[in-house]
Amino acid sequence: MKKKLVLVGNGMAGVNCIEQLLKLAPNRYDITIFGSEPHPNYNRILLSSVLAGDADMKDIVINERSWYAENGIALHTSHTVTGIDPVKKTVTTDKGLSAAYDELIIATGSNAFMLPVPGADKEGVIAFRDIKDCETMMDAAKHYKKAVVIGGGLLGLEAARGLLNLNMDVTVVHKHPFLMERQLDQTASILLRKELEGQGMRFLMSKNTEQILGKKRVSAIRFSDGTSEEADLVVMAIGIRPNIALARTTGITINQGIVVNDFMETNIPHIHAVGECAEHNGVAYGLVAPLYEQGAVIAKRLAGVETDGYHGSIVSTKLKVSGVDVFSAGVYADRPDTRSVRVQDDFAGIYKKAVIQDGKVIGAVLFGDIGDGSRLFKMIRTGEDVTGREREVLIPSSGAPAKSGADLVAEMPDDEVVCGCNGVTKGAIVSAIKEKGCSSIGEIKACTKASASCGGCKPLVGDVLTYVLGADGVKTVKEGMCGCTTLGRDEVVEAIRGMHLTTSKEVMNVLGWANEEGCSKCRPALNYYLGMVWPNEHEDERESRFVNERNHANIQKDGTYSVVPRMYGGVTTPEDLKKIADIALKYNVPLVKMTGGQRIDLLGVKKEDLPGMWADLDMPSGYAYGKTLRTVKTCVGETFCRFGTQDAMGMGIKLEKKFERLSAPAKVKMAVSGCPRNCAEATIKDFGVVAIDGGWELYVGGNGGTKLRGCDLLTKVKTEDEVIEWSGAYVQFYRETGKYNERTSEWVERMGLDTIKAALEKKEDRLALMERIEHALSLTKDPWKEIIEKRELNETFVPLSEETPATAG
Ligand SMILES: Cc1cc2nc3c(=O)[nH]c(=O)nc-3n(C[C@H](O)[C@H](O)[C@H](O)COP(=O)(O)OP(=O)(O)OC[C@H]3O[C@@H](n4cnc5c(N)ncnc54)[C@H](O)[C@@H]3O)c2cc1C
Ligand SMILES: NC(=O)c1ccc[n+]([C@@H]2O[C@H](COP(=O)([O-])OP(=O)(O)OC[C@H]3O[C@@H](n4cnc5c(N)ncnc54)[C@H](O)[C@@H]3O)[C@@H](O)[C@H]2O)c1
Ligand code: SF4
Numbered sequence: 001m002k003k004k005l006v007l008v009g010n011g012m013a014g015v016n017c018i019e020q021l022l023k024l025a026p027n028r029y030d031i032t033i034f035g036s037e038p039h040p041n042y043n044r045i046l047l048s049s050v051l052a053g054d055a056d057m058k059d060i061v062i063n064e065r066s067w068y069a070e071n072g073i074a075l076h077t078s079h080t081v082t083g084i085d086p087v088k089k090t091v092t093t094d095k096g097l098s099a100a101y102d103e104l105i106i107a108t109g110s111n112a113f114m115l116p117v118p119g120a121d122k123e124g125v126i127a128f129r130d131i132k133d134c135e136t137m138m139d140a141a142k143h144y145k146k147a148v149v150i151g152g153g154l155l156g157l158e159a160a161r162g163l164l165n166l167n168m169d170v171t172v173v174h175k176h177p178f179l180m181e182r183q184l185d186q187t188a189s190i191l192l193r194k195e196l197e198g199q200g201m202r203f204l205m206s207k208n209t210e211q212i213l214g215k216k217r218v219s220a221i222r223f224s225d226g227t228s229e230e231a232d233l234v235v236m237a238i239g240i241r242p243n244i245a246l247a248r249t250t251g252i253t254i255n256q257g258i259v260v261n262d263f264m265e266t267n268i269p270h271i272h273a274v275g276e277c278a279e280h281n282g283v284a285y286g287l288v289a290p291l292y293e294q295g296a297v298i299a300k301r302l303a304g305v306e307t308d309g310y311h312g313s314i315v316s317t318k319l320k321v322s323g324v325d326v327f328s329a330g331v332y333a334d335r336p337d338t339r340s341v342r343v344q345d346d347f348a349g350i351y352k353k354a355v356i357q358d359g360k361v362i363g364a365v366l367f368g369d370i371g372d373g374s375r376l377f378k379m380i381r382t383g384e385d386v387t388g389r390e391r392e393v394l395i396p397s398s399g400a401p402a403k404s405g406a407d408l409v410a411e412m413p414d415d416e417v418v419c420g421c422n423g424v425t426k427g428a429i430v431s432a433i434k435e436k437g438c439s440s441i442g443e444i445k446a447c448t449k450a451s452a453s454c455g456g457c458k459p460l461v462g463d464v465l466t467y468v469l470g471a472d473g474v475k476t477v478k479e480g481m482c483g484c485t486t487l488g489r490d491e492v493v494e495a496i497r498g499m500h501l502t503t504s505k506e507v508m509n510v511l512g513w514a515n516e517e518g519c520s521k522c523r524p525a526l527n528y529y530l531g532m533v534w535p536n537e538h539e540d541e542r543e544s545r546f547v548n549e550r551n552h553a554n555i556q557k558d559g560t561y562s563v564v565p566r567m568y569g570g571v572t573t574p575e576d577l578k579k580i581a582d583i584a585l586k587y588n589v590p591l592v593k594m595t596g597g598q599r600i601d602l603l604g605v606k607k608e609d610l611p612g613m614w615a616d617l618d619m620p621s622g623y624a625y626g627k628t629l630r631t632v633k634t635c636v637g638e639t640f641c642r643f644g645t646q647d648a649m650g651m652g653i654k655l656e657k658k659f660e661r662l663s664a665p666a667k668v669k670m671a672v673s674g675c676p677r678n679c680a681e682a683t684i685k686d687f688g689v690v691a692i693d694g695g696w697e698l699y700v701g702g703n704g705g706t707k708l709r710g711c712d713l714l715t716k717v718k719t720e721d722e723v724i725e726w727s728g729a730y731v732q733f734y735r736e737t738g739k740y741n742e743r744t745s746e747w748v749e750r751m752g753l754d755t756i757k758a759a760l761e762k763k764e765d766r767l768a769l770m771e772r773i774e775h776a777l778s779l780t781k782d783p784w785k786e787i788i789e790k791r792e793l794n795e796t797f798v799p800l801s802e803e804t805p806a807t808a809g
């Protein structure tokens with residue numbers, strides 16, 4: 001007769017242990033699984049992706065109910081085991097069900113820690129741990145605006161990104177002065193904060209929450225320093241505590257978690273513990289990779305396969321926030337007995353650090369480029385001796401060729417885990433390539449689940465592919481626009497054009513979007529493409545726009561806004577200056593600052609003051625917030641400068657007046673210099689004009705931001721009219737072929753300068769492009785004026801909250 005095996009906890013660690021056991025001894029046990037949640041086993045890690053709109057709830061199920069049936073497993077969901085009788089060897093559930101066991105595995109996971117402050121039980125105060133929490137947040141975002149996430153660790157930041165994607169205003173409250181202080185050193189933490197602020201997250205650092213305010217539902221939280229923050233939703237992400245409630249009632253030895261030995265056995269015979277609830281050598285882990293290693297040990301023991309047990313894990317983490325690459329492993333902080341190798345490139349936004357002790361890499365932090373993550377993690381785990389070549393850990397030596405990723409894969413044994421999140425070994429990936437014909441990361445993901453969770457192992461999976469197939473054999477797969485579709489930008493735009501689709505809903509329906517609401521990536525992109533293809537017919541879908549574009553002002557880190565009126569070519573008048581000064585005084589503007597684009601920024605404006613200020617200013621919006629023409633920077637040119645050969649200011653003003661308000665895939669900056677001394681820095685702009693004797697040089701694709709790129713010379717022309725014609729044709733070609741959010745610096749690299757030159761060199765092509773841009777321009781309106789007119793028409797104040805339905809990053 002088969003022995004009876006009972007698993008308490010239908011989560012990631014417990015069920016993975018059963019999967020491993022079934023591989024080793026498929027028929028050895030009658031298995032029963034109890035789970036408190038109503039769902040079959042799912043990938044908790046991917047809840048962050050579901051919240052962010054990058055995955056669907058149905059995509060995160062690891063094992064469907066049919067899997068349990070096929071493997072003869074009795075599954076009891078919505079059953080919480082409340083008692084264990086170690087003498088009779090039975091368990092009972094809250095619903096009165098009982099089951100006998102010969103072997104019992106406790107895998108009850110963790111509970112999210114909730115701050116024990118007054119008001120923590122109010123409606124709208126939740127954790128982020130399971131499907132229910134995720135659904136609560138998605139639902140709250142439909143009705144409320146202001147979310148506060150308490151905790152700036154991995155979970156808090158992933159929750160915050162998801163809530164931003166759901167169009168909420170998000171503030172992260174962190175107790176520590178630095179984000180992710182458990183994974184990052186201060187440099188990486190500062191870079192991370194800057195990046196996330198750029199995405200629209202606000203931060204309140206070094207704050208201790210004292211009370212949660214509100215009647216039935218939360219309305220604000222108060223801090224120990226007496227300040228407070230409004231909130232309609234509070235998500236606590238301040239760590240987890242092993243769920244030991246059941247073990248406590250059974251007489252099992254507990255400390256922080258359920259105490260286990262190297263074979264994951266508790267002090268009571270035949271009762272094992274695995275996962276976040278277990279404490280091994282004083283450590284309870286909170287990441288899946290070590291939990292799967294623990295599960296492998298139990299599986300082997302129960303299958304009668306020899307094992308030398310579990311001896312603890314070194315962990316690595318990767319933050320799952322799109323647009324930010326952060327990796328951390330092992331020891332990340334400097335200590336007196338360690339030295340570090342650091343590489344920092346402010347232009348590329350990259351920071352790398354490897355911590356070395358006694359000739360061994362013991363930790364690493366990577367920001368901006370995590371390609372070295374797997375290699376460094378391997379060095380940390382194997383304790384490779386790097387004495388004498390410490391610098392080469394991050395900086396390849398000029399002499400000996402650095403080992404390629406594929407070389408490193410060659411040295412890995414087949415049973416080495418490549419994807420920690422899903423417990424996939426090199427051997428499993430190699431056989432998926434050789435036996436199932438997988439030749440891309442996507443195919444490996446579909447076959448083995450490697451890279452399906454945090455994505456941190458993608459570079460290493462790529463290296464395994466190259467190792468087996470050689471660089472030429474690896475398929476690079478076209479990426480869909482977002483998780484909602486496998487179609488790329490060009491296919492979607494082609495369909496919009498070819499099938500005459502004019503609304504996002506229509507696009508999503510007709511093209512079979514996986515998520516019928518779309519996500520934060522595709523909604524604004526579709527809105528742009530539709531407007532670009534059908535400028536007359538498409539009605540701007542304002543709810544798809546990001547907060548700054550909806551509010552026609554840039555939200556600042558303290559929740560106030562900045563107002564930047566248009567100042568063509570950076571030229572102003574005493575009257576305008578006086579008016580701006582009067583308005584700054586009238587509205588108590590705390591800071592007036594010159595911008596890098598030669599205009600005046602009124603900072604710290606309250607949202608409710610915006611329409612009044614715009615009306616008083618009576619100047620066009622400077623669009624300092626939009627994906628459109630921002631500024632045309634100019635030098636004084638020949639009008640005043642003795643070196644000037646052309647009227648730079650006049651040319652700049654003409655360009656700005658011509659193209660203001662035009663929507664584009666991303667912001668567009670221009671500049672005009674009156675001679676090659678180039679005081680207006682025209683050669684790091686999206687479109688730069690530099691005067692030369694008898695004409696102008698036109699430059700394209702520059703960027704002075706995080707990824708510095710000097711312009712390429714497009715052409716030389718003689719007259720101002722030609723400058724307008726070439727610039728209009730160039731901008732329209734970018735509008736028609738650029739991916740949403742792609743700056744011209746990236747677009748020029750992707751398209752190739754020759755393609756762009758070829759598209760613009762014929763006069764008739766330029767004129768055709770010009771005609772289309774003129775048409776788009778003829779339909780634009782100044783947004784500040786529109787709002788003011790609406791207010792006057794209604795003779796009542798149109799609050800921005802009505803005008804702008806929701807907010808996002
Ligand atoms: C949003 C989010 C993102 C994450 N991202 C990552 C990541 O990127 N990388 C990473 O490595 N880790 C990540 N984690 C952590 C990872 O999900 C956990 O480490 C892992 O799920 C723990 O597995 P477990 O089986 O120990 O616990 P769980 O997955 O929590 O499973 C325990 C299960 O047991 C059930 N249970 C509890 N008590 C009982 C009882 N008495 N009777 C019956 N059932 C019971 C619970 O309801 C639960 O379903 C993330 C976690 C969250 C919440
Ligand atoms: N990408 C990933 O690997 C990932 C993603 C999400 C969750 N997780 C895991 O899930 C678990 C939970 O994540 P977590 O981020 O909640 O845990 P954590 O313990 O890693 O981080 C909690 C953070 O909250 C802060 N904090 C504590 N008390 C606070 C307070 N009163 N006010 C403000 N801030 C406070 C801490 O300083 C800390 O940075 C962890 O085990 C984590 O590793 C991992
Ligand atoms: S770019 Fe030439 S014209 Fe313009 S200010 Fe500088 S030196 Fe003078």
Ligand code: FES
Pocket residue numbers: 418419420421422450451452453454455456457458
């Ligand atoms: S390591 Fe996270 S998906 Fe592979």
